[in-house]
Amino acid sequence: DAGVIQSPRHEVTEMGQEVTLRCKPISGHDYLFWYRQTMMRGLELLIYFNNNVPIDDSGMPEDRFSAKMPNASFSTLKIQPSEPRDSAVYFCASSPRGGDEQFFGPGTRLTVL
């Protein structure tokens, strides 16, 4: 299996622009997670899906953040408008079942100028 795939790997944008991050989970995994990693706050869970349905979005920092999973093989995390404090590495992970081992993608390093 190819593992979790994320794109783009790097994104540099200007404040106020819309940013869309993409994720393809491992085939057959029912759970998909979006995390953000910063030096100050470490790894934080933003939102996760089970069978394409958002289960818990309590980690989404603001209304500027939104996530969708239109089908079992694709999810997006959107930031609109972006701000410099959104600069971080965003990881997507997937898991076969709830509470099971999670596998992470390579991450997207976002820089907002």
Added chain:
Amino acid sequence: GIQVEQSPPDLILQEGANSTLRCNFSDSVNNLQWFHQNPWGQLINLFYIPSGTKQNGRLSATTVATERYSLLYISSSQTTDSGVYFCAAPALYNTDKLIFGTGTRLQVFP
């Protein structure tokens, strides 16, 4: 919620040395994961170890769930072992969610 603490926060080794990293958690858990974040930022699964001992090459891990800790052993360390090691345990209120420790930063010098 559950607290996950790792020690030591930093570790510097010479190539060939052995080391033990510790992960303490505040409540009983039914699974525990160890990850290695390499210098390029990738998070690599090392072990999924709810209890007992597992080995993978030079690395092994032991979880004693009743005593609320897990240990990661690295033997004959290599420069490629450098990076940050995280343990993660499921949240008490929702076992779908992982709570990560703050990590142990390991530097291995030749």
